[in-house]
Amino acid sequence: MSGLAWVFINDLHVGCQMGLCPPKAKLDGGGTYSPNKIQKVIYSYWKEWWSKWVPKFADGPFGIVINGDMVDGVHHRSTHQWTHNMEDQGRAAYEILAPVCARAEKVFVIRGTEAHDGVSGEEAESLAKRLGAVKDAAGNHARFELWLKIGSGLVHALHHVGTSGSSSYESTAVHRELVEAFQEAGRWGERPPDMIVRAHRHRYLKTEISSEHGSATAVVVPGWQAKTPFAWRIPGARQSPPQFGGIVVREGDDATGDLYVRRKIWAIGRGRVEG
Numbered sequence: 001m002s003g004l005a006w007v008f009i010n011d012l013h014v015g016c017q018m019g020l021c022p023p024k025a026k027l028d029g030g031g032t033y034s035p036n037k038i039q040k041v042i043y044s045y046w047k048e049w050w051s052k053w054v055p056k057f058a059d060g061p062f063g064i065v066i067n068g069d070m071v072d073g074v075h076h077r078s079t080h081q082w083t084h085n086m087e088d089q090g091r092a093a094y095e096i097l098a099p100v101c102a103r104a105e106k107v108f109v110i111r112g113t114e115a116h117d118g119v120s121g122e123e124a125e126s127l128a129k130r131l132g133a134v135k136d137a138a139g140n141h142a143r144f145e146l147w148l149k150i151g152s153g154l155v156h157a158l159h160h161v162g163t164s165g166s167s168s169y170e171s172t173a174v175h176r177e178l179v180e181a182f183q184e185a186g187r188w189g190e191r192p193p194d195m196i197v198r199a200h201r202h203r204y205l206k207t208e209i210s211s212e213h214g215s216a217t218a219v220v221v222p223g224w225q226a227k228t229p230f231a232w233r234i235p236g237a238r239q240s241p242p243q244f245g246g247i248v249v250r251e252g253d254d255a256t257g258d259l260y261v262r263r264k265i266w267a268i269g270r271g272r273v274e275g
Contacts, residue, residue: 003151004105005058005250010067010159010199011223013116014096015089017080018226019072020046025082025092033082038226038268045244045266046224050100057248057262064104065146066133067199067221068112068159070097071123075115080228086118090127101131109133109142112159112199117142151251153194153259156181161198161220165235174198175207178218182209195249195259197221203243204265214258221247222265241267 013019020042021035035043054062071089072081083089101107109128111121118124121142128141136143145158162173178196185192195217202223209216222243231237245265252260 003251005060005062005248006065006148006150006155007054007058007062007104007246007248008065008067008157008197008219008221009224009246010110010112010221011069011202011225012093012096013069013072013223013225014093015081015083015086016072016225016228017082018228020096020224021082022092022095025088025095027083028085028088041268042224042226042244046096049246049264053264054246054248057264058250061105062103062248063106063108064101065108065110065148065157065197066097066128066131067110067157067197068124069116069199069223070109070112070127071116072225073116073118073123076230078229086123090123090130093127094130097127097131107131107133108146108148108157110146110157110159111142111144147193150195150249150259153251154191155195155197155249155259156193157197159199161200163201163236167236167240170203170236171205171207174205174218174220178207178209178216182216192216195219195261197247197249199223203240204245204247204263206261206263217259217261219247219249219261221245221263226268241269243267 021039025033070093074084111117111124124142133141148155182192198220201220204222205220207218222245226242243265247261247263
């Protein structure tokens, strides 16, 4: 492997009782919130990701791309947040992200769902500024998409991607996204991406198109949130275990110049069997 490695993470949903949470989160009134059992498990995965897997996969300097939904926000009349104070959520997210961002050569932040990252990504922008994320052409610290050179490869990253109500067709929308990237590039005479990276689904998936010129890959990165009350009613999600983890992308040393994905995924198994 050669060049700078890039770590992709997303969907932390800090502020949700099922999302990532520091060991003790400060509340505006002077009190604290202590994470529940599931959050403690997720946070242990988070610590292992940065202490073991990122050094193993990156093997040197790395950059970070945070692909949306850093905080959970106040949305859909939900009550499963541990606070509806966005300053509290942002403070906890910063506490989690600041130490790892300080280790990175560069940090890019992409805006996620408005229900979580705020209207026009205002919460993402505020947090990205505090984290020192690279500004876009308009001077914003959080952007809607990212075109990123990794070695000689070109990556397109944004938060959203289509979903499916059936595990049998889980790859359909992702593969279609890759084909559409080539279609749009061809229409306007642009270089197509060698890889597209998406988030939003909270589940890992990878698909690719190969040719004599190399391969083009589409990757969906898992998140850091367990099942919320919303997930239990969604076909395809309600029976599947939640997934947690991230990916590292870098260019290979061979003549193809292909981009390689290394990933680590954890899952929490089924609940207790009664009887």
